[in-house]
Amino acid sequence: MKVLVPVKRVIDYNVKVRVKADGSGVDLANVKMSMNPFDEIAVEEAIRLKEKGVATEIVAVSIGVKQATETLRTALAMGADRAILVEASEDVHADIEPLAVAKILKAIVEEEEPGLVICGKQAIDNDMNATGQMLAALLGWSQATFASEVAVEGENAVVTREVDGGLQTIKVKLPAIVTADLRLNEPRYASLPNIMKAKKKPLDAKSPADYGVDVSPRLEVVKTSEPAERKAGVMVGSVDELVAKLKDEAGVL
Amino acid sequence: MTVLLLAEVNKGELAVDATAKAVTAAAQLGEVTALCAGAHAAAAGEAAAKLDGVSKVLVAEDPSLDHRLAEATAALIVSLADGYDHIVAPATTDAKNVMPRVAALLDVMVISDVSGIVDADTFERPIYAGNAVQTVKSKDAKKVLTIRTSTFDAAGDGGSAPVETVAAPDGPALAEWVEDKVAASDRPELTSAGVVVSGGRGVGSEEDFKLIEALADKLGAAVGASRAAVDSGYAPNDWQVGQTGKVVAPELYIAIGISGAIQHLAGMKDSKVIVAINKDEDAPIFQVADYGLVADLFQAVPELTEKV
Numbered sequence: 001m002k003v004l005v006p007v008k009r010v011i012d013y014n015v016k017v018r019v020k021a022d023g024s025g026v027d028l029a030n031v032k033m034s035m036n037p038f039d040e041i042a043v044e045e046a047i048r049l050k051e052k053g054v055a056t057e058i059v060a061v062s063i064g065v066k067q068a069t070e071t072l073r074t075a076l077a078m079g080a081d082r083a084i085l086v087e088a089s090e091d092v093h094a095d096i097e098p099l100a101v102a103k104i105l106k107a108i109v110e111e112e113e114p115g116l117v118i119c120g121k122q123a124i125d126n127d128m129n130a131t132g133q134m135l136a137a138l139l140g141w142s143q144a145t146f147a148s149e150v151a152v153e154g155e156n157a158v159v160t161r162e163v164d165g166g167l168q169t170i171k172v173k174l175p176a177i178v179t180a181d182l183r184l185n186e187p188r189y190a191s192l193p194n195i196m197k198a199k200k201k202p203l204d205a206k207s208p209a210d211y212g213v214d215v216s217p218r219l220e221v222v223k224t225s226e227p228a229e230r231k232a233g234v235m236v237g238s239v240d241e242l243v244a245k246l247k248d249e250a251g252v253l
Numbered sequence: 254m255t256v257l258l259l260a261e262v263n264k265g266e267l268a269v270d271a272t273a274k275a276v277t278a279a280a281q282l283g284e285v286t287a288l289c290a291g292a293h294a295a296a297a298g299e300a301a302a303k304l305d306g307v308s309k310v311l312v313a314e315d316p317s318l319d320h321r322l323a324e325a326t327a328a329l330i331v332s333l334a335d336g337y338d339h340i341v342a343p344a345t346t347d348a349k350n351v352m353p354r355v356a357a358l359l360d361v362m363v364i365s366d367v368s369g370i371v372d373a374d375t376f377e378r379p380i381y382a383g384n385a386v387q388t389v390k391s392k393d394a395k396k397v398l399t400i401r402t403s404t405f406d407a408a409g410d411g412g413s414a415p416v417e418t419v420a421a422p423d424g425p426a427l428a429e430w431v432e433d434k435v436a437a438s439d440r441p442e443l444t445s446a447g448v449v450v451s452g453g454r455g456v457g458s459e460e461d462f463k464l465i466e467a468l469a470d471k472l473g474a475a476v477g478a479s480r481a482a483v484d485s486g487y488a489p490n491d492w493q494v495g496q497t498g499k500v501v502a503p504e505l506y507i508a509i510g511i512s513g514a515i516q517h518l519a520g521m522k523d524s525k526v527i528v529a530i531n532k533d534e535d536a537p538i539f540q541v542a543d544y545g546l547v548a549d550l551f552q553a554v555p556e557l558t559e560k561v
């Protein structure tokens with residue numbers, strides 16, 4: 001079974017995000033970019049399925065700017081076999097919306113015919129949490145989102161999901177879409193020899209036009225602003241002082 | 254303008270707080286029809302009919318809608334979508350699972366985690382773990398939104414909307430429910446609690462997390478946790494507060510042994526009063542805390558539990 005893993009290039013989760021003064025967006029020039037953390041987990045899960053003999057080939061896909069090649073090389077260095085870059089923009093500040101990403105992924109799925117697509121649950125830049133669900137809809141496939149455990153059993157995948165009330169286990173018919181949550185696994189680091197080997201693995205470059213998809217956004221970004229600032233309050237010296245403040249000053253006890 | 258609102262229904266019961274907060278947001282957009290779906294949803298429908306701002310309730314009961322599996326629930330919503338300008342739900346894990354699927358089936362973008370409504374087409378939402386707020390204007394014919402409930406007040410009750418039943422469309426059964434692992438608790442629900450006490454990696458073990466729970470119980474509070482505490486097995490996953498966990502905005506949030514990573518702040522920085530207890534005076538959590546106490550939690554928390 002082939003496994004497809006969409007990986008997104010995003011601002012590194014450790015970088016302090018700065019909103020541009022003119023309200024036009026977030027400053028992404030010269031900041032550290034990395035693979036979306038949830039996608040590292042998705043790649044790791046695909047590799048584990050391959051190590052178990054369930055997956056036969058892992059194809060990583062990224063849609064975005066040319067620099068997403070680096071993200072794909074990381075996936076290849078972790079253990080993906082092949083990569084597809086869909087260059088959809090030249091502007092590092094442009095974000096391709098989940099609906100357009102899902103449409104491109106649908107076309108790739110129809111070509112590649114994977115048995116499973118493992119997405120991340122959420123991109124940490126736009127915080128949309130949508131692409132996997134949208135792809136499942138477009139394909140008419142089942143979806144198992146927010147996965148913390150995945151077991152492929154014959155024609156089905158049994159997936160434990162992190163939900164508001166705790167955990168839910170469902171069984172979905174393959175082919176299906178899974179989206180990876182934080183506790184699915186701990187992704188491995190790519191070793192230096194594997195990083196070197198990854199440079200020789202195949203990477204196809206495509207464009208949205210190759211798949212007949214229009215990536216123009218449906219949501220016009222009117223402005224991007226700083227969130228309401230929260231000021232630091234006071235330090236208290238003891239538990240007694242804290243209790244007194246909460247009672248008398250804040251009135252919350 | 255007309256709005257179809259997917260009410261939050263759990264095992265046949267209406268999750269009143271989440272639904273009522275989404276009603277407040279939806280009512281700013283137009284006339285609200287609330288949809289209660291599930292294997293059993295009639296009782297939830299009656300409860301939804303009482304919410305102020307709901308002008309009609311649709312009840313869809315069908316075995317295929319049990320546990321609100323995304324495939325059947327999305328198909329139901331799409332079958333009802335004609336005649337509504339907006340399709341809205343509170344941003345629970347159930348709705349985050351279903352609504353993007355609905356949007357894609359309608360060939361429109363989903364707008365997740367809406368924290369402000371500017372007008373019928375224009376919405377505010379946090380991005381980058383709440384480090385920025387984006388205002389977006391939708392060009393789509395229908396708008397599919399999930400609502401960040403922590404930023405809207407709950408609608409009151411006193412309404413008496415008419416209730417109709419609707420049928421679920423037939424479709425292939427693509428998914429099957431196997432089991433739920435849900436811990437029963439007498440504590441208030443995390444996203445609606447007035448007080449939340451959260452513990453982080455500093456608590457050090459599942460056993461010592463009882464210190465956090467004891468303080469919470471003394472205060473009648475819900476218990477939260479950082480990702481590190483959940484990953485380390487000190488607390489269950491549904492206690493995680495943050496960018497990728499639950500978003501809370503209680504009257505009082507007490508962060509204990511939590512450093513204050515941006516991903517954690519994303520889930521609690523709209524709390525009214527924030528207290529931080531941490532032994533490291535440079536912990537970033539103190540930059541958002543109204544009251545900070547530099548102390549060893551193993552001394553301070555039992556003392557606080559005794560004195561409140």
Ligand SMILES: Cc1cc2nc3c(=O)[nH]c(=O)nc-3n(C[C@H](O)[C@H](O)[C@H](O)COP(=O)(O)OP(=O)(O)OC[C@H]3O[C@@H](n4cnc5c(N)ncnc54)[C@H](O)[C@@H]3O)c2cc1C
Pocket residue numbers: 013037038124452453454455456478479480481482493494495496497498499509510511512513514515516517520530531532533536548549550551
């Ligand atoms: C994609 C992604 C998503 C994430 N989503 C979330 C999320 O939703 N929620 C979330 O919380 N995190 C999330 N994180 C993780 C986040 O980046 C931090 O790693 C995490 O919040 C740290 O948890 P912590 O503060 O408990 O642990 P630490 O950062 O290790 O802090 C522990 C604190 O405890 C203090 N301490 C230790 N011992 C004591 C003592 N005896 N008394 C008092 N204080 C003590 C220390 O001084 C320290 O400040 C996410 C990360 C990523 C990459």
Ligand SMILES: Nc1ncnc2c1ncn2[C@@H]1O[C@H](COP(=O)(O)O)[C@@H](O)[C@H]1O
Pocket residue numbers: 005006007008009036038039042061062063064096098101118119120121122123124126127128129130131132
């Ligand atoms: N531009 C992209 N390229 C590749 N994968 C993507 C892209 N955008 C989203 N994804 C995938 O979809 C997941 C969810 O993203 P989102 O819906 O944007 O929160 C990510 O974790 C990726 O697996």
